[in-house]
Amino acid sequence: MTDLSVIVAGVRFANPLVLASGIWGTTPELLERAARAGAGAVTAKTCTPAPRAGHRNPTAVDWGHGLLNAMGLPNPGADEETALLAEARRRLAPLGVPLIASIAADSVDGFAEAAAAVSRARPDLIEVNISCPNVADSHGEMFAASPRAAAQATRAAKGATAIPCLVKLSPQVYDIAAIARAVAEAGADGITAINTLAGMLVDAETGLPVLANRTGGISGPALKPLALRCVYEVSAAVGIPVIGTGGVASGLDAIEMLSVGATAVGVGTAVAVSSGDGAFARIVDELGGWMLARGIEHLDELRGRAHRARGGTAVPGTRETRLPPVPGWRPHEG
Ligand code: DHB
Numbered sequence: 001m002t003d004l005s006v007i008v009a010g011v012r013f014a015n016p017l018v019l020a021s022g023i024w025g026t027t028p029e030l031l032e033r034a035a036r037a038g039a040g041a042v043t044a045k046t047c048t049p050a051p052r053a054g055h056r057n058p059t060a061v062d063w064g065h066g067l068l069n070a071m072g073l074p075n076p077g078a079d080e081e082t083a084l085l086a087e088a089r090r091r092l093a094p095l096g097v098p099l100i101a102s103i104a105a106d107s108v109d110g111f112a113e114a115a116a117a118v119s120r121a122r123p124d125l126i127e128v129n130i131s132c133p134n135v136a137d138s139h140g141e142m143f144a145a146s147p148r149a150a151a152q153a154t155r156a157a158k159g160a161t162a163i164p165c166l167v168k169l170s171p172q173v174y175d176i177a178a179i180a181r182a183v184a185e186a187g188a189d190g191i192t193a194i195n196t197l198a199g200m201l202v203d204a205e206t207g208l209p210v211l212a213n214r215t216g217g218i219s220g221p222a223l224k225p226l227a228l229r230c231v232y233e234v235s236a237a238v239g240i241p242v243i244g245t246g247g248v249a250s251g252l253d254a255i256e257m258l259s260v261g262a263t264a265v266g267v268g269t270a271v272a273v274s275s276g277d278g279a280f281a282r283i284v285d286e287l288g289g290w291m292l293a294r295g296i297e298h299l300d301e302l303r304g305r306a307h308r309a310r311g312g313t314a315v316p317g318t319r320e321t322r323l324p325p326v327p328g329w330r331p332h333e334g
Pocket of ligand 1: 022046069070071072073074129131132133134195196217
């Protein structure tokens, strides 16, 4: 029998698919729906110590290759969110699907405050979101931008709770492995990689930005190669589990994410844009079927295969592209 279960920071998921934060995590009902639809674990929407209204509309746009969003962290604040998490936990317990709370803050103390608050609902894990690209905060830059700040936020959250903490990293850094090492040394029990990457869309007719916030986070298929590279580098740098998130919409995408070293796999935009809650059962089926056809009994056999590989292989469905020479162009000699 194919075994799709994984253990992340001591918590067992029946399969490696995790509902990513911010997608359906706004209500207990939607978290339950994702669990019933086949998610191995579900992540709530990020909350902050105080309530936030979020940005004006338009906050999200489907541009054909995924989403660009700048919600602006709308949430009812950590106390109100804790009541929602407690209700979510009550609904998820009979299903055996773990609940991941998500917290953010604009100060180190705020991470401790939010971690302490959500812990009262006893989620299975807490995701410490140090990488939201959409809010200008008093800290001046996201905590995920430097090893020192990332470690401070991690230490603050860990010091305020006994629940294992995953730290969510940003791809928008020069050396994501250095950030991963810093949060692991600060006590992180796992890493979620990656958050969205800041981008922009502009309306050609008016010349104006499409989103009210002007910029937003890129998610979905456009992000997959970036996420694979980041998970590859992070999993080589640290010994804690990684939830690989970014552009996963199929069983093969999930296999690729496991191959670069992920222990579990986040699914977000595929649920929000294309497949709805059908995404979970479909991806699980594709993953299980692929393994069965190859006699692979456990995900451990897939995990980290890319770290062993040398050189390139031709991948069905992709094309090697050689650009035609540009007439008259000479390499710059400097
Ligand atoms: C939002 C976006 C993110 O990528 C994130 O990690 C948290 C919040 C948002 O705009 O609401």
